[in-house]
Amino acid sequence: MPGDHRRIRGPEESQPPQLYAADEEEAPAARDPTRLRPVYARAGLLSQAKGSAYLEAGGTKVLCAVSGPRQAEGGERGGGPAGAGGEAPAALRGRLLCDFRRAPFAGRRRRAPPGGGEERELALALQEALEPAVRLGRYPRAQLEVSALLLEDGGSALAAALTAAALALADAGVEMYDLVVGCGLSRAPGPAPTWLLDPTRLEEERAAAGLTVALMPVLNQVAGLLGSGEGGPTESWAEAVRLGLEGCQRLYPVLQQCLVRAARRRDAAAPL
Amino acid sequence: REDGGRVQNCGTFGVLQEIFGSISTADGSALVKLGNTTVICGIKAEFAAPPTDAPDKGYVVPNVDLPPLCSSRFRSGPPGEEAQVASQFIADVIENSQIIQKEDLCISPGKLAWVLYCDLICLDYDGNILDACTFALLAALKNVQLPEVTISEETALAEVNLKKKSFLNIRTHPVATSFAVFDDTLLIVDPTGEEEHLATGTLTVVMDEEGKLCCLHKPGGSGLTGAKLQDCMSRAVTRHKEVKKLMDEVVKSMKPK
Numbered sequence: 001m002p003g004d005h006r007r008i009r010g011p012e013e014s015q016p017p018q019l020y021a022a023d024e025e026e027a028p029a030a031r032d033p034t035r036l037r038p039v040y041a042r043a044g045l046l047s048q049a050k051g052s053a054y055l056e057a058g059g060t061k062v063l064c065a066v067s068g069p070r071q072a073e074g075g076e077r078g079g080g081p082a083g084a085g086g087e088a089p090a091a092l093r094g095r096l097l098c099d100f101r102r103a104p105f106a107g108r109r110r111r112a113p114p115g116g117g118e119e120r121e122l123a124l125a126l127q128e129a130l131e132p133a134v135r136l137g138r139y140p141r142a143q144l145e146v147s148a149l150l151l152e153d154g155g156s157a158l159a160a161a162l163t164a165a166a167l168a169l170a171d172a173g174v175e176m177y178d179l180v181v182g183c184g185l186s187r188a189p190g191p192a193p194t195w196l197l198d199p200t201r202l203e204e205e206r207a208a209a210g211l212t213v214a215l216m217p218v219l220n221q222v223a224g225l226l227g228s229g230e231g232g233p234t235e236s237w238a239e240a241v242r243l244g245l246e247g248c249q250r251l252y253p254v255l256q257q258c259l260v261r262a263a264r265r266r267d268a269a270a271p272l
Numbered sequence: 273r274e275d276g277g278r279v280q281n282c283g284t285f286g287v288l289q290e291i292f293g294s295i296s297t298a299d300g301s302a303l304v305k306l307g308n309t310t311v312i313c314g315i316k317a318e319f320a321a322p323p324t325d326a327p328d329k330g331y332v333v334p335n336v337d338l339p340p341l342c343s344s345r346f347r348s349g350p351p352g353e354e355a356q357v358a359s360q361f362i363a364d365v366i367e368n369s370q371i372i373q374k375e376d377l378c379i380s381p382g383k384l385a386w387v388l389y390c391d392l393i394c395l396d397y398d399g400n401i402l403d404a405c406t407f408a409l410l411a412a413l414k415n416v417q418l419p420e421v422t423i424s425e426e427t428a429l430a431e432v433n434l435k436k437k438s439f440l441n442i443r444t445h446p447v448a449t450s451f452a453v454f455d456d457t458l459l460i461v462d463p464t465g466e467e468e469h470l471a472t473g474t475l476t477v478v479m480d481e482e483g484k485l486c487c488l489h490k491p492g493g494s495g496l497t498g499a500k501l502q503d504c505m506s507r508a509v510t511r512h513k514e515v516k517k518l519m520d521e522v523v524k525s526m527k528p529k
Contacts, residue, residue: 007351008363010333011320014387017419017432046396047308048343048465059296063395065341099348101339104391105298105314113337113391114350147341147348149393151312152295 007113016109033194036183036247039254041163043171043262051172053258055164058200059154064164066172069094069142094139098126099147100161106153108201122158123148129162129182129214129224135175144174155200156184158212158226163255170259178216179255180223183247185211185240187229195240197247211237213244217252300416300440304408307464308398310342313408315390315416319430322378322385330377330385334362336392336405343397343465354401361402361489362392362409365478369446369486371413376441380423384430388416399465402476402489406448407515414523416440446486447515449508450476453494461507475501477508481516 037058046052049065056062072095100123104110126148134144146168148161162182169176186199186207195211196203204210209229216223225241295301298314322329336358340346351359366372377386390412392405417437424431452463452471460467468474473493478486485505490496496504 007335007356008333008359010331010389011323011387014318014320016316016318017421017430018434046310046341048397049341052341061295063341067340067344070344099340101348103312103314103393104335104389105295105301105316107297110316110318110389110391113335145340145344147339149339149341149395151314152297154296 018108031196033196034243034247036198036250037200039251041167041255041258043167043258044266049168049172051168051170051174053164053167053171055160055167057154057156057160057198059152060157060160061151061154062148062157062160062164063151064146064148064161064168066144066146066165066168066174068144068172069139069174070145072141072143092140094136094141095143096127096131096134096136097143097145098123098130098165099145100126100150101148102150102153102157106150122161125158125212125224125226126161126165129180130165130169132221132223133166133176133178133180133216134169135177138175144169144172153201155186155202155204156182156198156212158182159184159198159214162212162214162224163251167255167258171262178219178221179252180214181217181248181251181255182212182214182224183244183251185213185244185247187232187236187240189230195236195243197243211240211244213241213248215245215248217249298412299418300412300414302408302411302415304404304411306400306404306407306462308396309394309400309404309465310396311392311394311401311404311408313390313392313405313412315388315412317416317418318387318389319379319384320387322382326374327382328378329374331387332366332372332374332377332390333387334366334390334392334409335359336362336394336401338394338397338401342394346397357491358392358401358405361476361487362390362405364489365406365446365448365487366409369444369478369480371410371442371444371446372440373443379421379430384421384423386418388413397465399463399468400450403448403450403462406446406478410442410445410447411519411522413440414442414519444480444486445512445516445519446478446480447508447512448476448478448487449504449511450474451504451507453496455494459500459504475504477504479505479508479512481512483509 040056043053051066054063100119146165159182166180185195186204187195187209189208211227214224299317300315303312336355338346338355340348420433420436422431452460452467453473476489480486
């Protein structure tokens, strides 16, 4: 970067060799639109973070860590009406600070570290989706920091990050109403194509529209929704949301298993 | 044993695990776990024009990132002091040890050369980040496969053949060994986060194959006698042998793709 003297300088600009490559990329193979890639989830693997989770779905690898609760920055705020169940008044509720980072080697093209607008948008989406699930009223004047790191982007990165973040929060012992499960969808361009659940990177790149849904499975409430592109008529979008919610429900048992295993591991290590 | 020095994990300098080739979008990658400290290195290779003052050389650009997820003392934002120091250290190691000849990276003098962006991200910070970064970098470089590039005569453009890939020519294998110094007397090898925090000084020795010293990093802190320094260097030589053995084993167990 031109003005950045905090990092080692490289050349002014560089191009990836793929631009000059002779052969064309293959088109994504046709597949069952409702197939979900097998997910590998593991919680409690970082020693320095309060809670952590690693999620791998196809080629997408996300690592998420939670730290806190910590004293919130910002001045004293006046009290408001107290919430039900002895929770702190609305103005004193805890905050969730989310940070989404993409590793420079995560995508096809190297992205220099300050990611810019996209990372901030995804961080905000993470925060909006996780807030309904966490009992922030139980952490007055405190902040919980959630950092997600995308190690490899194989499609539906935001969905994987959402799921990993929820697992990490649960692993940290933060009080939550429910887990949040994320699912990605995409729709290929064309006259009347179907929505594809859990797209791979190739499918996402060629897509005309993309959607990420976040669901709280037990409460059956949608925690977050982020979509963009040319999707066609509204019924098509409604269909996509329904498909996404089904996908989230299917993922839930895997995540439950993962948390149970992590708790068992922690139990086994604790009495030493 | 050194006088008062302590070796972790009964004889080995901390348990070292390496995993090669984990990330498929990167041209080369490695994950290194040194006790709890975990560092992942991903290398992406791109084209660039060679520097004007050295038209037959390529670039190797290291970047160490210490994100908030590795430890609660780092904040998100531009790289802090520690990250910058680590990046500069890795750059020095690359330069001094000549791990890759920059001339090897040149495709066409004055026109086209490879840039290797080495991004090291710490996933878990429990002390001894410099050792872990050096291992990760070395392991990832051994893993990098660059496609064949020819400059066609008619169009003077590069033609890349993604099907034919070849490994990099790694000339030396620098291995770093870090020590934590306590009040001029006590020396601990491979310090954990807690030990580093309590230490009055640190020292990192980077050794090469033939026992050649590549780099010595001692950022202030309490002093060390000459004899102690010699001790550290011989320790570093032993460590180098162990790490090299481990790396060779892992490379052998991986079939070439």
